[in-house]
Amino acid sequence: MRTQIFLTAFTVSLLAVPAQASDIDVAGLWLTADGSAHVDIADCGDGTPCGTVVWIDPAQGGGGFDDNNPDPELNGQSIVGSKMLWGFKPKNEKWGSGKIYDARDGKTYKSKLSLTKDDTLNVKGCVGPFCKTLVWTRVSPQ
Helix, strand or coil, X not given: CHHHXXXXXXXXXXXXXXXXXXXXXXXXXXXXXXXXXEEEEEECCCCCEEEEEEEXXXXXXXXXXXXXXXXXXXXXXXXXXXXXXXXXXEECCEEEEEEEEECCCCEEEEEEEEECCCCXXXXXXXXXXXXXXEEEEECCCC
């Protein structure tokens, strides 16, 4: 009887635990696919990933300002420090149902994140059923 109670309690506790960032660990500093920015991905505070732009390559052109943002409060502000990734939910060893903001066009897209075996990050941006996958590489600590 004790064993049965223990197993039942153990099983219920497993079901009640949401996936944590450590289960699908995409945290770290990432170089975008085109090499134009570094994005720091960290816990949003709820176990899900959020990405913040922390560096823009000055050689890539542009002033580094969010001139295409449709939100009047964010339009014209520095892209460095802006949130780029948010709203993800764990799904089959990936992060799905998230959002990615593209400052180049001022649009927000549906997004998915998945860590590959070679420690790169597949970042998908989607419009309806059509998705584009970009591969981000981890930036080594200096």
